Amino acid sequence: MTQMTGKVYLIGAGPGDTGLITVKGLQALREADVVMYDALSSPELLKECKEGAELIDAGKRAADHHLRQWQTNDLLVEYAQKGKVVARLKGGDPFLFGRGAEEAEKLRKAGVEVHVIPGVTSAISVPELCGIPVTHRDHASMVTFITGHEKGDRSEDRIDWKSLVGGHGTLVILMGLENAGNISAGLVEGGMSPDMPAAILSKGSTPDQKVYVTTVGDLERTIREENVATPGIMVIGTVVQLRAVLGDLA
Incomplete structure (x- = not known):
């Protein structure tokens, strides 16, 4: 048979x-x-x-x-x-x-x-629904997608956060809320201003969607104090400033 x-x-x-x-x-x-x-x-x-x-x-x-x-x-x-x-x-x-x-x-x-x-990736769609385009003629001509959650069998990040400061455009970090302290410290060590605009997008595209606009230096504090729920996406770059103009676009 x-x-x-x-x-x-x-x-x-x-x-x-x-x-x-x-x-x-x-x-x-x-x-x-x-x-x-x-x-x-x-x-x-x-x-x-x-x-x-x-x-x-x-x-x-x-x-x-x-x-x-x-x-x-x-x-x-x-x-x-x-x-x-x-x-x-x-x-x-x-x-x-x-x-x-x-x-x-x-x-x-x-x-x-x-x-x-293929599916609509949250890495692009969630920021844009929150009024944050990941690329923009006046802000960023490129975007870098990064996982903030490495394999459990690694004791250290495989990602060299310091190297992502220059020439990588908007940074979109998925699954990184628990690692936000290491991420922001690495970026600041690499030369990024702690005042660089950043946003944390929680439960994007759902009725429970929330947006927290902050800075790179305050990522960990914002997540802790606001008790940000997963799943969450972090967006880092001057494109975050456009949310003040565009607002929610869902």
């Missing part, structure tokens, strides 16, 4: 607003037999799954892991090899700090059919 082989769709769910998933992503989600979703994809999207679809929480937040990454990888392969159509629903875009490429590698090596459906 020939073994049935299913397929896996790595779907970018967007930044949180359910309306920002792509048409193609929503179609694949509705057709899936199995849906493995992470912590940053909106629970509202699960209402779009077909009746009888198996839902698996593969979310990861800091030390809270419903499934380890290797378990997620193995389950994707297992379900596909059973002939299932699997939707792997990931917040933002699957390949931007989302470990989607690792999952795709595992699936390819196992001979599983896999497709990527």
